[in-house]
Amino acid sequence: MKIHHIGIAVESLRAAAPAFERLLGRPPDSEEVVENQKVRVAVFRLGESRIELLEATSPESPVARFLSQRGQGVHHVALEVENLPGVLAQLERAGVRLIDRAPRAGAGKERIAFLHPASTAGVLIELVEEK
Numbered sequence: 783m784k785i786h787h788i789g790i791a792v793e794s795l796r797a798a799a800p801a802f803e804r805l806l807g808r809p810p811d812s813e814e815v816v817e818n819q820k821v822r823v824a825v826f827r828l829g830e831s832r833i834e835l836l837e838a839t840s841p842e843s844p845v846a847r848f849l850s851q852r853g854q855g856v857h858h859v860a861l862e863v864e865n866l867p868g869v870l871a872q873l874e875r876a877g878v879r880l881i882d883r884a885p886r887a888g889a890g891k892e893r894i895a896f897l898h899p900a901s902t903a904g905v906l907i908e909l910v911e912e913k
Contacts, residue, residue, distance in 0.1 A: 786862035786910040787825075787832040791845050792854050795824050795837045802826055802833065810835075816889050821845050823889045834860075834889065858896070858906040866893050866911035873897065885911065 792798035795813070802824075803809050810824040811832075820843035824835040836857055838846035848857055863869045866885045874880055879898035888894035888910065897907040 783861045783863055785831050786860040786908075786912075787834050788859055789834045789836050789857040789908070790855065791848050791852075791857040792835050792837055793849060795822055795835055798835050798837075798854070799824050802835065812890075814889060815839060816887075818887060819843070819845075819889075825889065858908050860894075860908040860910050863909050863911055866895060866909055869909060870895055877901075 790798075799810060806826055806828075808826075811827045812825045813823065814825075815822050820838060820840040822837045822839055824837075826833045826835075836845045838849065840846065845857060870880060870883060870885075874883070879901040880895065881898050882895035885893035885895050888908075891913055893911040893913070895909050897909065899906050
């Protein structure tokens with residue numbers, strides 16, 4: 783496993799992206815809307831990892847709920863895995879509480895699944911299997 787990305791919840795990509803552009807010296811590498819997650823994502827690639835800024839596109843978005851409860855900041859840490867269905871089955875057998883029992887589509891058409899923070903010391907963990 784390795785860190786795939788860190789997801790940061792922001793109120794507005796337009797307001798937040800310039801801070802990262804100044805920090806990294808360049809604009810985002812890509813932007814997209816992930817309909818099933820109800821988010822707009824700006825991606826800054828950093829070597830093998832990346833930073834993803836997440837803006838809610840709907841009040842029902844998990845990111846919108848996060849922002850209303852906690853404000854802007856780190857939303858999740860994503861780990862890259864191989865054989866995501868197998869990893870999910872193994873973690874469930876080990877007693878890890880899953881949010882997703884099966885992979886779903888994420889940004890960049892990758893397969894993703896989330897682990898419940900109750901099983902991961904309060905941190906929302908996303909597992910990512912690249913296409």
